Structures are given as structure tokens and as C-alpha cells.
Amino acid sequence: MQHSPGFVALVESIRPLVTEVTHDELNAIASVLLIDVREDHEWAQGRLPNAVHLGRGIIERDIERLYPDTEQTIVLYCGGGHRSVMAAHHLNKMGYSQVKSLVGGYKGAVAAGLNVVTE
Numbered sequence: 811m812q813h814s815p816g817f818v819a820l821v822e823s824i825r826p827l828v829t830e831v832t833h834d835e836l837n838a839i840a841s842v843l844l845i846d847v848r849e850d851h852e853w854a855q856g857r858l859p860n861a862v863h864l865g866r867g868i869i870e871r872d873i874e875r876l877y878p879d880t881e882q883t884i885v886l887y888c889g890g891g892h893r894s895v896m897a898a899h900h901l902n903k904m905g906y907s908q909v910k911s912l913v914g915g916y917k918g919a920v921a922a923g924l925n926v927v928t929e
């Protein structure tokens with residue numbers, strides 16, 4: 811999907827404030843909470859192994875109740891690495907100090923031939 815210029819500009823203005831990790835870096839993290847922030851229908855079509863689903867629409871509302879450890883390493887991913895930057899920035903502002911965004915997101919994993927779960 812081609813993103814609109816205003817959305818891309820917004821994401822790019824926030825990206826420098828967020829730590830990003832590659833798929834290789836993600837795999838090297840010993841203990842990580844991997845959160846898929848995409849929409850329900852995207853999650854249903856396929857996801858990364860060991861991910862949990864907490865969509866962009868509810869993640870700020872529900873994260874403290876579900877995952878209260880603000881020191882836990884958390885990696886967020888979306889479809890292509892834009893929405894997860896936004897969500898990571900918000901979680902940082904909520905006190906989650908070890909939140910990262912996955913470069914390339916789910917589409918990047920598929921393009922790289924990495925394992926995904928589709929059932």
C-alpha cells in the first residue's frame with residue numbers, strides 16, 4: 811500500500827525517537843515480548859511465530875493491564891514498519907523503556923522468506 815505523504819512525514823518525524831531492530835537483531839534477543847500491532851484481519855491472515863496480538867487501536871489502553879513490566883524488552887511490528895514506530899513512541903512515553911520497532915514488519919519477514927504462521 812502506498813502511504814499518504816502526511817502519514818509518512820509524521821512517521822519519519824517520530825522514527826529518530828524510536829529504537830528499531832532488524833529481524834536478525836530480534837532473533838538474537840533472549841527474552842522478548844513480540845507484539846503484532848496490526849488490525850485483526852491482518853493478524854488472521856498470518857503472523858510472526860511467538861507473537862501476541864494487540865492492535866494499534868487498543869495497545870495504549872490495554873498494555874499496562876496485560877504486560878505491566880515496563881522494563882521488559884518489547885518488539886512491536888506492523889505491516890511494513892510504520893505503525894509500529896508510532897506505537898513504540900507512545901509506549902516509550904508511557905514508561906516502557908525497552909520498546910523497539912521491527913524494521914520492515916511482517917511484509918519484510920515474508921519477503922525475506924522467514925517463518926510465519928498462517929493457520
Ligand SMILES: O=S(=O)([O-])[S-]
Pocket residue numbers: 811888889890891892893894915
Ligand atoms: O504499512 S505499515 O504497516 O508499515 S503502516
